[in-house]
Amino acid sequence: MSTWTGITVGEFELCSMQDDYEQWYFRNSDRIRDIVGGDKDGDHRNSFIGYRAEVGKIRRRMELQGYHRESLERHFRECLANWQEAMEKELTELNSNDFSDNGGEGYPRYYELRKDWLMKALPAIAETTLDDWLERLPLAAAAEVPESHQLFAWNRTSDPLLSLMTSDFDRHNRWVLAGGYSFPCTDPEFYACAVLLASNEATLCELDLTELICDELTDRI
Numbered sequence: 548m549s550t551w552t553g554i555t556v557g558e559f560e561l562c563s564m565q566d567d568y569e570q571w572y573f574r575n576s577d578r579i580r581d582i583v584g585g586d587k588d589g590d591h592r593n594s595f596i597g598y599r600a601e602v603g604k605i606r607r608r609m610e611l612q613g614y615h616r617e618s619l620e621r622h623f624r625e626c627l628a629n630w631q632e633a634m635e636k637e638l639t640e641l642n643s644n645d646f647s648d649n650g651g652e653g654y655p656r657y658y659e660l661r662k663d664w665l666m667k668a669l670p671a672i673a674e675t676t677l678d679d680w681l682e683r684l685p686l687a688a689a690a691e692v693p694e695s696h697q698l699f700a701w702n703r704t705s706d707p708l709l710s711l712m713t714s715d716f717d718r719h720n721r722w723v724l725a726g727g728y729s730f731p732c733t734d735p736e737f738y739a740c741a742v743l744l745a746s747n748e749a750t751l752c753e754l755d756l757t758e759l760i761c762d763e764l765t766d767r768i
Contacts, residue, residue: 558688573598597756603748626731630722664699671707
């Protein structure tokens with residue numbers, strides 16, 4: 548069986564890794580071995596072994612590598628504009644074509660659902676700013692979204708942008724990242740930068756290696 552770990556920032560999961568890990572922006576000084584009393588030798592599944600640092604520290608380290616508010620703003624605007632343009636083009640195509648006989652029995656319903664999703668998504672992102680998205684990231688992470696198996700499911704709320712962020716991910720587009728509440732970006736590091744900017748400086752960033760160590764998949768810490 549595979550063993551998974553990942554980097555978290557409060558309620559956010561930035562990435563997941565299988566049977567191994569990358570140290571990311573953590574330093575050796577961030578290593579933590581918090582062993583819970585009663586854990587058996589070599590089995591620390593109730594403990595924490597890994598890396599832990601406050602958001603403020605990681606944010607400053609990322610800034611030194613060029614990931615800061617200004618560079619995020621440029622990247623965000625470019626991706627948002629390209630995403631919006633791509634959706635408008637797709638919606639125009641859907642409106643100008645008859646897909647009733649395209650691809651078999653299920654396809655008309657597929658295009659109907661896709662068109663409905665686009666008609667909700669476009670006004671939701673229109674004229675939004677980076678601050679609009681940063682303000683809603685914690686709300687999206689904390690939201691309890693009803694489970695739905697419907698394609699292009701839309702989570703209806705009183706806030707159109709929050710609805711988009713908590714709805715089915717736009718798999719058709721390369722201008723947003725999976726698992727990132729449809730945040731407009733193509734570089735996972737910029738998504739991490741956004742999460743850090745949206746988080747309190749004292750919030751903990753963690754890379755929990757406990758399971759990897761218990762399964763003897765690493766001894767590097």
